[in-house]
Amino acid sequence: MTPETLSEAPPADPPVGQPAHIGEYKVVRKLGEGATSEVFLCRDEFHSRDVAVKRVRPSALRDPVDGRYYSRFFAAEASLVGRLHHPHVVQLYDAVEGPDEPYLVMEYVEGTTLRPFCRADQLLPLELIVEIGFKCAMALGYVFRQGLIHRDIKPANILAVTSAGQITDVKLTDFGSVLHLQADTTQVHRVGSLAYMSPEQIDGAPLSAQSDMYALAAVLYHLITGHPPVEAQSQGEMIQQVLHGPVVAPSERRQGVSTAVDEVILRALNKAPADRYDHWDDFAHALAGLIASREVPRGNLQAVLDSERFSLLRSVDFFRHFDDVELWEVVHQARWQRYGFGHKLMSRGERGRDFHLIAQGAVDVLRDGQRVESLGAGSTVGEMAYLAPSKEPRLRTADVVVTEPVTTISFTPESLRRMSLACRDRFNEAFIAVLVRRLHAAHEALSHPQRIL
Numbered sequence: 001m002t003p004e005t006l007s008e009a010p011p012a013d014p015p016v017g018q019p020a021h022i023g024e025y026k027v028v029r030k031l032g033e034g035a036t037s038e039v040f041l042c043r044d045e046f047h048s049r050d051v052a053v054k055r056v057r058p059s060a061l062r063d064p065v066d067g068r069y070y071s072r073f074f075a076a077e078a079s080l081v082g083r084l085h086h087p088h089v090v091q092l093y094d095a096v097e098g099p100d101e102p103y104l105v106m107e108y109v110e111g112t113t114l115r116p117f118c119r120a121d122q123l124l125p126l127e128l129i130v131e132i133g134f135k136c137a138m139a140l141g142y143v144f145r146q147g148l149i150h151r152d153i154k155p156a157n158i159l160a161v162t163s164a165g166q167i168t169d170v171k172l173t174d175f176g177s178v179l180h181l182q183a184d185t186t187q188v189h190r191v192g193s194l195a196y197m198s199p200e201q202i203d204g205a206p207l208s209a210q211s212d213m214y215a216l217a218a219v220l221y222h223l224i225t226g227h228p229p230v231e232a233q234s235q236g237e238m239i240q241q242v243l244h245g246p247v248v249a250p251s252e253r254r255q256g257v258s259t260a261v262d263e264v265i266l267r268a269l270n271k272a273p274a275d276r277y278d279h280w281d282d283f284a285h286a287l288a289g290l291i292a293s294r295e296v297p298r299g300n301l302q303a304v305l306d307s308e309r310f311s312l313l314r315s316v317d318f319f320r321h322f323d324d325v326e327l328w329e330v331v332h333q334a335r336w337q338r339y340g341f342g343h344k345l346m347s348r349g350e351r352g353r354d355f356h357l358i359a360q361g362a363v364d365v366l367r368d369g370q371r372v373e374s375l376g377a378g379s380t381v382g383e384m385a386y387l388a389p390s391k392e393p394r395l396r397t398a399d400v401v402v403t404e405p406v407t408t409i410s411f412t413p414e415s416l417r418r419m420s421l422a423c424r425d426r427f428n429e430a431f432i433a434v435l436v437r438r439l440h441a442a443h444e445a446l447s448h449p450q451r452i453l
């Protein structure tokens with residue numbers, strides 16, 4: 001991370017060569033540059049948000065040899081504007097094709113790329129790398145389901161969101177080399193970076209989900225060990241290495257890496273696509289499994305990792321109909337808490353507006369000291385605050401006491417309102433299912449009173 005990318009104060013006058021505006025966007029400062037383009041932090045006054053604007057250098061477009069490729073890269077990315085909505089994919093807001101300086105407007109990610117963390121002296125903790133792998137695998141699974149292959153997964157194309165110097169999230173970017181599986185009849189060869197490129201991509205053979213999978217595994221390998229999986233002195237030798245060379249197990253290059261980690265990474269790095277994971281979900285779950293089974297040390301990251309939260313929610317019936325993107329929204333919006341045996345989650349007569357979902361463990365619902373219900377994983381408590389909202393916090397009508405250590409996720413009516421409409425629809429559907437079950441149980445209890453004894 002360069003100090004420049006994290007500096008808050010905008011300069012008084014734009015530095016020489018830095019534009020004051022790009023289109024309608026006011027330039028705050030330059031964020032970085034690639035081979036063909038410059039990226040600026042800009043202000044989108046209309047939407048009151050910061051954006052990153054990537055402007056292709058006119059000289060690149062005029063390049064007599066590669067200029068038409070650069071135009072194609074821009075067009076490829078522009079074709080995705082508004083198409084990809086995933087928390088771990090940088091969102092493309094707009095593409096403006098001016099006569100000489102086309103630019104892309106995208107979500108601004110405060111942080112850095114993963115490139116600095118490939119250096120042997122700046123390696124990240126293992127659990128964070130596996131967590132990054134999990135998020136990227138889920139995101140690339142989403143991209144693949146949209147009929148796309150990224151084709152240029154490399155550390156420089158994964159942005160790390162940082163907060164107080166710590167990586168808190170990751171987002172895939174730079175879809176300039178994207179392949180549309182349904183539409184592209186010809187493939188532009190030689191796109192991608194050799195160190196991370198799959199053998200079939202180097203060979204010009206047909207690509208599949210397994211090609212990006214190889215590239216992601218190569219990135220993870222680099223992050224774990226400080227070396228790409230294959231290295232060579234010349235481009236020709238590099239190609240031979242990618243196609244036929246052996247890969248040293250990560251555990252031989254970094255202390256503390258278990259053979260279980262080796263297995264997952266090396267499987268995704270197999271030369272033949274058929275020997276890698278069959279589906280993105282399989283790769284993602286193998287990575288999450290390393291954390292769940294404590295195959296990677298927890299180090300300093302004591303908090304529950306997002307991948308664990310995601311996997312936990314996936315196992316809860318309440319979220320059965322939520323797709324991955326909606327589930328990530330829940331991971332990020334909910335307040336996660338753990339309580340031990342005997343903790344009073346709610347007290348009768350107390351005022352409260354939030355509702356809880358039991359993700360793990362069990363609670364008893366008590367009225368006048370009498371247990372009226374035992375609730376386990378997937379149950380909701382206090383949801384009337386959301387279903388029948390009022391300005392005043394509601395009075396709780398029962399006590400809720402923990403009987404088996406619980407993980408709860410809770411929401412306020414406001415946090416639910418901040419979610420996308422699609423996500424709120426899913427909540428409403430899930431609540432209807434809960435209410436129907438409760439009505440049915442109440443009906444049964446009324447018709448057969450002895451059953452509740």
Ligand SMILES: Nc1ncnc2c1ncn2[C@@H]1O[C@H](COP(=O)(O)OP(=O)(O)OP(=O)(O)O)[C@@H](O)[C@H]1O
Binds near residue numbers: 054106112159
């Ligand atoms: N959405 C964004 N938010 C914040 N910073 C960004 C964003 N996109 C790019 N950057 C910064 O701008 C730099 C240049 O990005 P760009 O995608 O042009 O470069 P690259 O991938 O390194 O190069 P190339 O275009 O040669 O592949 C990045 O390294 C990153 O620091």
